[in-house]
Every structure is written in C-alpha cells, then in structure tokens.
Amino acid sequence: MSGAALQRAAVADAEAIIESAVVSAAHDGEAELVVTLRHANGALETVALEPDIAFHLMNICGVGEAAALAGHPWRRILEGL
Secondary structure (H helix, E strand, C coil): CCCHEEEEEHHHCCCEEEEEEEEEEEECCCCEEECCCCCCCCCCCEEEHHHHHHHHHHHHHHCHHHHHHHHHHHHHHHHHC
C-alpha cells in the first residue's frame, strides 16, 4: 500500500485501532506486515504493509515487535510521513 493510500485510509478511519499484527510472506516471497484493524463500528479489516511502512509504524508506536502494535491507533501511521 502506498503512502498516499495509507493516508486516505487512516483519515477515513480515524477511529480504527490495531487489533493484531504479524509478519507474513507476500506473494513475491518478501516479508510484509499484516495488520488487522478494528473500526469504530466493530468491523475488522486486514491491511498488508510493505517493510518500510511497517518499520515506520513500529517506530512511531515505539514497539520492537509486530505483536506489540495491538491497541495502538491506526492513524499513528500518518505521523512523520
């Protein structure tokens, strides 16, 4: 997902909270971060992040492992972009 697409998604769903995050292999075999979001209405959504955006999100949230992203607001991904 591109930075612009991430910004649009985060603005549209400012109340979304990260439910879980795990490292997974993308279709090309490269690592990606698969993030499950819980929206304000209770709906779940899954988003796959490229490594550079995934590391950005982890750094902004101050976590050292993917699982520690749970509970953080999804909109944090916009900080510093």
